[in-house]
Amino acid sequence: MSKITILGIESSCDDTSVSVVIDGEVKSNLISSQWIHKKFGGVVPEAASRLHVETIVPLCDQALKEAGITKSSLSAIAVTRGPGLIGSLLVGISFAKALSICLKIPLIEVNHLQAHVLSLFIDEKPLLPLICLTVSGGHTQILLISENFKIEVLGQTLDDAAGEAIDKTGKLLGLPYPAGPEMDKLAKNGQAKFKFPMAKVNDYNFSFSGLKTSVLYFLRDQLNSNPQFIKENLNDLCSSIQDNIVKSLITKLELAAIDKNAVSIGIAGGVSANSQLRKELSILCIKHGWNCSIPKLSYCTDNAAMIATAGYYKFLQFEFSEDSFLPLARYPIS
Numbered sequence: 457m458s459k460i461t462i463l464g465i466e467s468s469c470d471d472t473s474v475s476v477v478i479d480g481e482v483k484s485n486l487i488s489s490q491w492i493h494k495k496f497g498g499v500v501p502e503a504a505s506r507l508h509v510e511t512i513v514p515l516c517d518q519a520l521k522e523a524g525i526t527k528s529s530l531s532a533i534a535v536t537r538g539p540g541l542i543g544s545l546l547v548g549i550s551f552a553k554a555l556s557i558c559l560k561i562p563l564i565e566v567n568h569l570q571a572h573v574l575s576l577f578i579d580e581k582p583l584l585p586l587i588c589l590t591v592s593g594g595h596t597q598i599l600l601i602s603e604n605f606k607i608e609v610l611g612q613t614l615d616d617a618a619g620e621a622i623d624k625t626g627k628l629l630g631l632p633y634p635a636g637p638e639m640d641k642l643a644k645n646g647q648a649k650f651k652f653p654m655a656k657v658n659d660y661n662f663s664f665s666g667l668k669t670s671v672l673y674f675l676r677d678q679l680n681s682n683p684q685f686i687k688e689n690l691n692d693l694c695s696s697i698q699d700n701i702v703k704s705l706i707t708k709l710e711l712a713a714i715d716k717n718a719v720s721i722g723i724a725g726g727v728s729a730n731s732q733l734r735k736e737l738s739i740l741c742i743k744h745g746w747n748c749s750i751p752k753l754s755y756c757t758d759n760a761a762m763i764a765t766a767g768y769y770k771f772l773q774f775e776f777s778e779d780s781f782l783p784l785a786r787y788p789i790s
């Protein structure tokens with residue numbers, strides 16, 4: 457049987473990524489991050505779209521080269537349809553449509569959130585039922601993946617996403633955007649000695665907007681008496697904020713996994729790169745005897761390997777898309 461070769465394209469936010477997956481195996485996964493947004497303290501949608509336009513063609517050429525193939529070997533093109541920034545999504549989708557028409561091969565639209573879940577299945581096959589915590593800059597969801605591969609949303613954030621809370625509180629501390637990696641690094645040398653309230657939200661839901669406000673007022677009060685407060689306590693502040701967020705994620709994850717009799721627990725999305733979250737999840741899984749599924753760092757943040765992998769599974773089911781589909785800023789997972 458001939459090989460199934462999928463080209464995956466991801467451009468939902470500020471990372472352009474292209475990947476080649478052959479028979480389910482990742483052969484290349486190139487990610488070009490847009491550093492321009494750092495100086496604005498957040499993603500500027502128009503700038504993001506323009507940079508995707510500049511990057512996507514050379515990145516695609518490079519991804520094919522690294523995989524050791526040419527365009528003529530491709531079986532289908534998989535592309536992120538949403539959720540994301542419309543302008544950014546449009547670049548990847550237009551490119552994918554054009555390529556699929558020229559090469560006369562199928563087009564496969566992919567839900568970015570489903571693809572984050574599939575990132576857990578790239579290098580291993582976690583046993584089901586699986587509870588997956590998807591935590592990124594835009595989303596915080598607890599999902600149940602049952603034996604028939606049905607995905608059910610058990611809970612989600614009622615306001616800010618965990619990554620958004622990290623980025624916004626990090627901004628208050630003067631950290632560069634996105635604050636996650638820097639906060640993670642600084643927290644390693646600090647103590648979680650400042651206590652911020654943890655939102656009491658029902659079921660498996662989360663709320664992080666209160667944390668942002670309490671950090672804002674706490675810093676304002678401390679800076680009034682000591683203008684050097686942030687500088688002198690930066691590591692401890694990072695450790696305290698990160699600890700608050702990780703503890704609330706782990707608490708809900710444990711609750712859901714017990715209630716749903718999960719055998720595996722996984723984390724996906726940009727915040728799953730966080731070292732404290734990875735460590736605490738491993739400890740939790742050892743405590744309960746759960747299988748622990750933590751993707752490698754290049755599959756945590758936005759990447760096209762997860763899009764191409766989702767495309768591969770859809771290809772096996774003959775789930776192809778019309779080339780008239782439009783991007784979706786909101787695209788619920790189920």
Ligand code: KG4
Pocket residue numbers: 469591592593594595618619620622623634635636637640725726727728729730731756757758
């Ligand atoms: O999945 P992702 O790349 O893009 C979205 O779909 O949002 O996630 C980006 C988020 C940002 O909020 C960033 O600060 C966070 O992931 N992040 C981290 C770490 N690396 C990235 N948060 C905590 N610790 C990290 N090491």
Ligand code: ZN
Pocket residue numbers: 568572592725726757758
């Ligand atoms: Zn993402």
